[in-house]
Amino acid sequence: MFLRSKIVSIATPLLLISQISFADWIKDATLQNESRTIQIRHQIHENPELGNMEFKTSALVQKELKSYGIEVKTGFAKTGVIGILKGQQPGPVMALRADMDALPIEEKTGLAFASKKKAIYQGKQVPVMHACGHDTHTAMLLGAAKILAANKDKVKGTVVFVFQPAEEGGADIDNFTQGDQIGSRKMIADGALSNPKPEVIFGMHVMSGMPSGHLYYKDGAILNSADNLRIQLTGQQAHGSMPWLSHDPIVASAQVINNLQTLVSRRADLTKGMGVVSIGSIQGGNVGNIIPEQVNMIGTIRSNSEEIRQGIIKQLPDMVQNIAVANSVKADVKITSYAPVTMNNKTLTNTMIPTLQAVAGEAKTHLLENNASASEDFAYYGKLMPALFVFVGATPPDQDMSKAAPNHSPHFIVDDATLKTGVELHVRFILDYPNVAQQVQQNWKAVS
Structure with missing residues (x-):
């Protein structure tokens, strides 16, 4: 703990x-x-x-x-x-x-x-x-x-x-x-x-x-503080050899994970404290030659500053939704609190x-x-x-x-x-x- x-x-x-x-x-x-x-x-x-x-x-x-x-x-x-x-x-x-x-x-x-x-x-x-x-x-x-x-x-x-x-x-x-x-x-x-x-x-x-x-x-x-995070990306399934027929949630999930880090490194005022956004679980697909329809991610948000915490909570859903739009997939984002x-x-x-x-x-x-x-x-x-x-x-x-x-x-x-x-x-x-x-x-x- x-x-x-x-x-x-x-x-x-x-x-x-x-x-x-x-x-x-x-x-x-x-x-x-x-x-x-x-x-x-x-x-x-x-x-x-x-x-x-x-x-x-x-x-x-x-x-x-x-x-x-x-x-x-x-x-x-x-x-x-x-x-x-x-x-x-x-x-x-x-x-x-x-x-x-x-x-x-x-x-x-x-x-x-x-x-x-x-x-x-x-x-x-x-x-x-x-x-x-x-x-x-x-x-x-x-x-x-x-x-x-x-x-x-x-x-x-x-x-x-x-x-x-x-x-x-x-x-x-x-x-x-x-x-x-x-x-x-x-x-x-x-x-x-x-x-x-x-x-x-x-x-x-x-x-x-x-x-x-x-x-x-x-x-x-x-x-x-600790806040729980769930992200679901839903796209369109297709054969791995024909990605142009898909809306790929795997590629979108990679962009989401990378961009989440900028909520701290580029958006948080680190003179006020610190913040962490970590994805601890990612699940999508079953085999290597099928682009799946859905990817599910579970993560955690941590901070020692209430101001930084609230900034992350407010900005994260919009960031994920915009990445989803850019990749022609749908995003469902849920954040729940464990403790301030x-x-x-x-x-x-x-x-x-x-x-x-x-x-x-x-x-x-x-x-x-x-x-x-x-x-x-x-x-x-x-x-x-x-x-x-x-x-x-x-x-x-x-x-x-x-x-x-x-x-x-x-x-x-x-x-x-x-x-x-x-x-x-x-x-x-x-x-x-x-x-x-x-x-x-x-x-x-x-x-x-």
């Missing part, structure tokens, strides 16, 4: 450090619960479930939350779960989010708790694996929920624990045409964040190629730097120079409230980071030692945010 980003190796100023609690009890509680957090992670990893089908994972989350004394709500996005913890001190409503779904990938890690499960994806039986670390996200948030519930006398305000399905897409629907029926969009549409309504949300993602115990952050764009740019609120990010450093230490807290190129539907939460999304190192520090199997690889692993980092960070987000809430909300209202 993610690609590595450059890191700025500069010291980060300690902002509002006097307001942040560095109480030793948080680390102690995290360590005391570490074995249980790892146990839950292994259980989920060994029993992965695809998007929209996380029934057992959802049941496990509900059972755990109830055992901590946390109010549980369901009925969101099919398998989504909301936990509500009311602190014993007045304060804001704050949300923490984890995703629960796995991927249609056959695991090849050789781990003792490796998945051997299979499930139905888009009508076909496939192997299933937690190849992006969502098992760790769920376990870390449960670990934090347990600690916060046991120390609710120290919590200022209300905590909303968001356990979201289908971040990677649904196994049982057409993700191109029904993308708004899964993941964060469906959680929001179903009222998961309505009662109570959070004023801020935090999320995190484990990342291969970054050492465990390290944290990575950036204000502004942290992940690209994932944006970290600047004020929230900067005021939380001391929190990150309290967890990982200043030397292991890194400012990213560039955003990651992949995308996340966490972005939709950031449209509603100030949001902060950070990366947690997943690779054992004694390994060569450049050789670590990436997220979405069948060899992808997460170092269990990093789970405590995520648990502690969730806890400290909740305990520290009330100290800067007024500043963050004032900024949010000023720019919204």
